[in-house]
Amino acid sequence: MKPPSMKFPALRIYAIIYLLFLFAPIILLPIFAFNEGKIIAFPLTGFSTRWFETLWERPSLHSAVQSSLIIAVLTSIFATIFGIFAARGGAMANFPFKGGIIGFIMLPLVLPEIILAVALLVLVTKVLGLAPNLYTIVLAHTLMCTPYATSVLNGAFANLDASLEEAAMDLGESRWGAFRLVTLPLVMPGIISAMLISFIISLDEFIVAFFLSGNVTTLPVYIYGLRRQSDQLPIIMALGTILVALSIILLVAAEILRRRGLRRAGLEDAGGFL
Amino acid sequence: MAAGGFISDDGRRALRSLLPPFVYAVFLMAIPLATVVVVSFQIRGAAASGEWLDGALPPPVAIALRVMVLLYAVTLPFAFVLVARGGNAGRISRFLLLAAPLWVAALWLSWSYLATLGFGFGNYASVFTDPINIRGAVRGGSWLPGLLPRSLFVSVAVTAATVILAYPIAYFISFRVAPENKSLWIFLITIPFWTSYLIRIFLWKVILGYSGVVNTALTGLGIIDEPLTFILYNVNAVIITLAHAYAPFAILPIYVALEKIDRSLKEAARDLGENRLHTFLRVTLPLSVPGIVAAVLIVFIPTIGDYVTPELVGGSGGLLIANRIQALFLQVNDPGLGSALSLVTMAAVGIVAGLFMLSLRRWLKRA
Amino acid sequence: MSGSPLITLRGVNKHYGDYHALRDIELEIRQGEFFSLLGPSGCGKTTLLRTIAGFEDLSSGTLMIDGKDMARVPANERPTNMVFQSYAIFPHLSVAQNVAFGLRRDSRPKAEKARAVAEALEMVGLAGYGGRAAHALSGGQRQRVALARALILQPKVLLLDEPLSALDKKMREQMQVELIRLQRNVGITFILVTHDQEEALVMSDRIAVMFEGSIGQMADPETLYRRPNSRRVADFIGKMNFLSAEVTAAGATVDLDVQGLGRGSIARDQAPNGAPAGPAVVGIRPETLTIVFDGEHTDRRTIDGVVDEVVYYGDMTYYDVRVPGVDEPLHLSMRNVIGRPVLDVGTPTRISWDERALVLLDA
Numbered sequence A: 001m002k003p004p005s006m007k008f009p010a011l012r013i014y015a016i017i018y019l020l021f022l023f024a025p026i027i028l029l030p031i032f033a034f035n036e037g038k039i040i041a042f043p044l045t046g047f048s049t050r051w052f053e054t055l056w057e058r059p060s061l062h063s064a065v066q067s068s069l070i071i072a073v074l075t076s077i078f079a080t081i082f083g084i085f086a087a088r089g090g091a092m093a094n095f096p097f098k099g100g101i102i103g104f105i106m107l108p109l110v111l112p113e114i115i116l117a118v119a120l121l122v123l124v125t126k127v128l129g130l131a132p133n134l135y136t137i138v139l140a141h142t143l144m145c146t147p148y149a150t151s152v153l154n155g156a157f158a159n160l161d162a163s164l165e166e167a168a169m170d171l172g173e174s175r176w177g178a179f180r181l182v183t184l185p186l187v188m189p190g191i192i193s194a195m196l197i198s199f200i201i202s203l204d205e206f207i208v209a210f211f212l213s214g215n216v217t218t219l220p221v222y223i224y225g226l227r228r229q230s231d232q233l234p235i236i237m238a239l240g241t242i243l244v245a246l247s248i249i250l251l252v253a254a255e256i257l258r259r260r261g262l263r264r265a266g267l268e269d270a271g272g273f274l
Numbered sequence B: 001m002a003a004g005g006f007i008s009d010d011g012r013r014a015l016r017s018l019l020p021p022f023v024y025a026v027f028l029m030a031i032p033l034a035t036v037v038v039v040s041f042q043i044r045g046a047a048a049s050g051e052w053l054d055g056a057l058p059p060p061v062a063i064a065l066r067v068m069v070l071l072y073a074v075t076l077p078f079a080f081v082l083v084a085r086g087g088n089a090g091r092i093s094r095f096l097l098l099a100a101p102l103w104v105a106a107l108w109l110s111w112s113y114l115a116t117l118g119f120g121f122g123n124y125a126s127v128f129t130d131p132i133n134i135r136g137a138v139r140g141g142s143w144l145p146g147l148l149p150r151s152l153f154v155s156v157a158v159t160a161a162t163v164i165l166a167y168p169i170a171y172f173i174s175f176r177v178a179p180e181n182k183s184l185w186i187f188l189i190t191i192p193f194w195t196s197y198l199i200r201i202f203l204w205k206v207i208l209g210y211s212g213v214v215n216t217a218l219t220g221l222g223i224i225d226e227p228l229t230f231i232l233y234n235v236n237a238v239i240i241t242l243a244h245a246y247a248p249f250a251i252l253p254i255y256v257a258l259e260k261i262d263r264s265l266k267e268a269a270r271d272l273g274e275n276r277l278h279t280f281l282r283v284t285l286p287l288s289v290p291g292i293v294a295a296v297l298i299v300f301i302p303t304i305g306d307y308v309t310p311e312l313v314g315g316s317g318g319l320l321i322a323n324r325i326q327a328l329f330l331q332v333n334d335p336g337l338g339s340a341l342s343l344v345t346m347a348a349v350g351i352v353a354g355l356f357m358l359s360l361r362r363w364l365k366r367a
Numbered sequence C: 001m002s003g004s005p006l007i008t009l010r011g012v013n014k015h016y017g018d019y020h021a022l023r024d025i026e027l028e029i030r031q032g033e034f035f036s037l038l039g040p041s042g043c044g045k046t047t048l049l050r051t052i053a054g055f056e057d058l059s060s061g062t063l064m065i066d067g068k069d070m071a072r073v074p075a076n077e078r079p080t081n082m083v084f085q086s087y088a089i090f091p092h093l094s095v096a097q098n099v100a101f102g103l104r105r106d107s108r109p110k111a112e113k114a115r116a117v118a119e120a121l122e123m124v125g126l127a128g129y130g131g132r133a134a135h136a137l138s139g140g141q142r143q144r145v146a147l148a149r150a151l152i153l154q155p156k157v158l159l160l161d162e163p164l165s166a167l168d169k170k171m172r173e174q175m176q177v178e179l180i181r182l183q184r185n186v187g188i189t190f191i192l193v194t195h196d197q198e199e200a201l202v203m204s205d206r207i208a209v210m211f212e213g214s215i216g217q218m219a220d221p222e223t224l225y226r227r228p229n230s231r232r233v234a235d236f237i238g239k240m241n242f243l244s245a246e247v248t249a250a251g252a253t254v255d256l257d258v259q260g261l262g263r264g265s266i267a268r269d270q271a272p273n274g275a276p277a278g279p280a281v282v283g284i285r286p287e288t289l290t291i292v293f294d295g296e297h298t299d300r301r302t303i304d305g306v307v308d309e310v311v312y313y314g315d316m317t318y319y320d321v322r323v324p325g326v327d328e329p330l331h332l333s334m335r336n337v338i339g340r341p342v343l344d345v346g347t348p349t350r351i352s353w354d355e356r357a358l359v360l361l362d363a
């Protein structure tokens, strides 16, 4: 047999161009972030870290980061807890309407974000009579991240032999004890992975956060606020570089954990998230 | 297995486990959406006039009448259900239903009561009559379509571009990449998705701009003399940016569908003398249709809700329906009209997606 | 092997929705017994075992273990332990941690527990394996870990759900012997689920044969083999020839007229379901029929036939012999000893049989 690349090189070339298209923004980001010039364009004018340094001198940015971190941490905890419930239930026995219930839990994945934002804004302001605040964003982000956490955890739970928990109960543990001593350690990599994914999504989410932010500014809302000032663009690049680096580090960690979890359960890799 | 209504012990345990996220989703989706429906009938400015009956009747009588009218209106459907069921309650309800004219009056009264509170179809009327939303208008001598059809068009274009660009990649990963490298490739194509959404849009602005990366590179290489202007601040830029953002959503479902194809089927087709293109058209492509459908839906539905991309890279002509909804809520402060427009948009998306599925099913049956 | 009943099931039923998985099960299992549940796939063996273990609730009936009603006793408080079909070894724990899992609530000092673990591992032939990662074990080793893990708790009853079905034939036979030895040594009551009739016959003190949720026959292996009470049981355990017959008289002995064999009389205990006059079916095992080779002599009754099919099996040869007046050819098996030729298809032959080998069944 011929090596695959010989069979159809056009496809491989296309794949590489496509990857370039996908990664173009990420590759350019640090280039401009470390560029001396104020104008974001080629040719580059020289290496500088001054844009990163200015980041330190902005208290409004710091409070935005703080809000975003609080939101992202809370969201990742809640979404992962819901994800554990959903994935565990999904892996257990069937009953009527189970598919519908799971479908409803996964629905936020395809709901246009603006609709979600509108609906939640109306709920918070009209029905509950509250001003939108940090915690309304957490509510919304938890809803949006739960499907992602669920699909990450689905792999972990679906691969779990149901008789393991029964065996633990047979050996004297209560239902909760069996879950804690057997199931939890086995799905732990999935749990951490789900938390990281939810964290990243929440940290980056803009559309809903903007609707529900009220007087809180999250990091994306802050960045959005800079959109009209072209002299702020290099600062956005610097900020973006940090964010992207953080995302990639977390993502790689999540992926490594997910794979380790699979290996620990002695299973084949069935593909990535989603 | 068992007939209706049976839930085994394990099933009940599964249900119990699914309940918390389900209830949460209901609370944060169904209830808000229901509220949006209610709010969409609330007309701004037409606040409670308090004229209805109150002027003519002493207040206690007016209040009592209101309560009665509302009670009638609310219990009407239940009466119908009870009649259908028969029994004692059914008989009483039948008697009540005999007073059908009374119900009609009650409905009319309750509606007019709601109208005094500022409810009505006004928002929907303006959604359909205001040229900016759907109808479109002639402006400056040229036809400017309404925002909703434009948005649907852009979403369709984005979906088509994304899925068509994504298919070869999914095919490549599924059939050309060695099995041990597949998950690495999948990981690679998902990375850009996980990096800040706003930052990515800003970067596309930089890449596609008048003095952006593409133009400086092309002029620098002497390929063009003048910078290209058709790539930023118009619909093209929106399509490119969104095709980039939704790439993994298109690739993954198709990849999953392709992975499920039995490899020996392709070989069998090849054995039967089909050439490579025929094998693809007659075996691989039809079998990957479920993946394509999933990709289309998962790209098409969410793209309609994006208002940041049009605003940042779409220019003045690139604004879409989501921008209008956002403005209605956050700038114009007309949640009633905004809600009505959101619901009409969602319905339109649903109809387009439904038509797509329907025609696809037709086409598959014929083929 | 006798003693007081340790486990009693009375009128036990289990429904899954409309599906009736266990039907009126009546069962008594004695202390120290090796009891097997045998039956075709889907007949409810696992369900019955899981009912005893406490993983399934009863729809009706009572289950008593050691004189106590188990209705409200959850699985973790029952004096039973189970070896799962998949073994359910905890993959994140070492072998020793797996075995020690059930000792968590035990108040004994650490050193004593460690000694108990070592003993349990030694008992199943895994001495020195304690530090191994559980997910790196072979099938047979997993099975032993599962056994040690259950036995260390010294349960009153050990439940085994097809513990040997995942092993290859050689390993399976070796483990059968080891399980019997183990059971004799520890004196714990074993309830084994299997669909392998040979395994059940080899290992058990008593066997319950199940069909479609109910128990068809419950007896010791020899009775089950020699005196099955129905065609279904006879068919499921080993091979049997069935001949239509007519009961002509029943007194101290039973007089019969058997198709192809002629008139005869059998003892009362050869008719497990009684012998009402009228049409019946007679069963006869293949190995109780013997071909009378040329030059051999027999005092038994004989019939004539023609060889219809020959399957040579090394130590044995299986024949189908067509006998005038019998619809189906008779199956019979002959040990291949020196001087016995293997007959060809079409050879006229004489078969000897014995009235004592017959069993009378309902038509």
Ligand SMILES: Nc1ncnc2c1ncn2[C@@H]1O[C@H](COP(=O)(O)OP(=O)(O)OP(=O)(O)O)[C@@H](O)[C@H]1O
Binding pocket: B001, B008, B010, C016, C019, C021, C039, C040, C041, C042, C043, C044, C045, C046, C047, C048, C195
């Ligand atoms: N949780 C359940 N819900 C519904 N039906 C079930 C359930 N568990 C078992 N059954 C049904 O009950 C019947 C008996 O199942 P059981 O597992 O006890 O069979 P078995 O005798 O152990 O078969 P095998 O030899 O294949 O393991 C089967 O028809 C099965 O489909």
Ligand SMILES: [Mg+2]
Binding pocket: C045, C046, C047
């Ligand atoms: Mg079974």
